[in-house]
Amino acid sequence: MHASTQQENAVGMNAVGMDEKLAEVMQAKAEHQGCGTSGGSGKASCGSSAGQGDLPTEIWEKVKNHPCYSEEAHHHYARMHVAVAPACNIQCNYCNRKYDCANESRPGVVSEKLTPEQAAKKVLAVASTIPQMTVLGIAGPGDPLANPEKTFKTFELINRTAPDIKLCLSTNGLALPDHVDTIAGFNVDHVTITINMVDPEVGAKIYPWVFWKHKRYTGYEAAKLLTDRQMLGLEMLTERGILCKVNSVMIPGINDKHLVEVNRAVKSRGAFLHNIMPLISSPEHGTVFGLNGQRGPTAQELKALQDECEGEMNMMRHCRQCRADAVGLLGEDRSAEFTTDKIMAMEVNYDLDSRKAYQALVEEERVAKVAAKQEELEALAGEQSDIKLLTAVATKGSGLINEHFGHAKEFQVWELSTAGAKFVGHRRVDLYCQGGYGEEDSLETIIRAINDCHAVFVAKIGGCPKADLIKAGIEPVDTFAHEFIEKSAITWFKEYLNKVKTGEIVHTARGDAEIRQGALINAA
């Protein structure tokens, strides 16, 4: 299903921080361009960038509040998943349903499963506490459509009690064609299908079996069945105007090169967004891939593939590979606040008007940011250079360099060129519960995670890590503390180009970087 995480966006706007936030925003000079407004082409990526861009109005209306379909929206709007669908109808080599650990988090692993009634209560509880929660997804931990009664009962209950919440689901696609009409009937306008191959020869290496019509199929036959059903389901959805995101797990040596073909196949069938995620694979997960030593991609391998697929198709770069019971903004996990015991004891007061009022404030903030972002784009006018490099940014959100180096659980990665600053992803650096990442080597972990970057922008940094970063060839930059990311990065980049021009420094390429394994949980 999905896979890793982080939290630059501590935009955790509860009503209290709102005034302060709005004030910040009014003086904003720049914020996100979205993860793919690569200066020249003006192509809005990650679903939609800072504004409507070239999206038709009816599609913009669907994506603008959906954190997974719009990179920019994910700084403002939260989602939640309810784990009502534990059963699955296929087996994937990157999934092991048996393995569970309280301190561990991966897609397919949840703390507790819910009944549809508990799920509906939970949605109301979260919606009342987090007014920017706009999307309810069912993503497992199995397959929502292998549990159709539970999934649709949940949708029905939520439609009745909280009709303003968008419904979405994430499926492997095997049972999808059977349920498209029901999905459309519930006004679900976002469906994610995990598609890892369109060639059954490749699929046979990923899926040991599928269960369909009372029979277990294996090998080529299983993968052929799955891919045929996925393509049919995708076509049926897009025909009905339902937006489809395709998730693909990048498995080096198995489907990495093949995903370009997958990209073409889903694009031609009308998929809206493609999310290529790194394989999470570690022996302690007990998955087939984990146990046979199958590695995940490096950061540069992942980025190269995403870049290759980014053309006419929107690529999602802000996925944190969250769990089937995640709650909150992408990159934060508030699920611990909403355990079944807690929600059952909660007095829920679902106030649609106050939610709408809150969301109206968020919209004002977004408009202000969009209006303020032009200036920095002009700063690079006239610059000519082939240099393209990556920089890491420690941020708590709001588009600002506002996190202390040592406190960052993830870094945003921005690609700088004369075309501008482009968001290309996140790198997790939080300490993971297993695998012996102790305090003492946390700096090493961070350096490995951003080793392909030339600089790291921080609000503050201590002397020791500063020296170690310089030794590793990464320039720590703390002179833009609490300033906007894009503007600062571009200013720094202009200086960098000047220094190269004058011969003060020599531009050299950086190495590759490591992708942390496992999804983020705040408890880690």
Added chain:
Amino acid sequence: MTLKIVASQCTSCSACEPECPNVAISEKNGTFVIDPKKCTECIGHFDVPQCAAVCPVDDTCVIDNAYPRYQPTA
């Protein structure tokens, strides 16, 4: 005989429950169990026991030798 679910291996995913043609599977103490009085090993319904075919953990839905072989009535 009948099938049984090895409780220590059951992930409680519930996939087997709706597949059983005899409604012999239910949840008990956090895992799923098969009622040996109702289980027919899917004989007469399907070629293979459905619980075993859909179970995500190998060797979890297995023949329970404590019971005599199921005899379909004509």
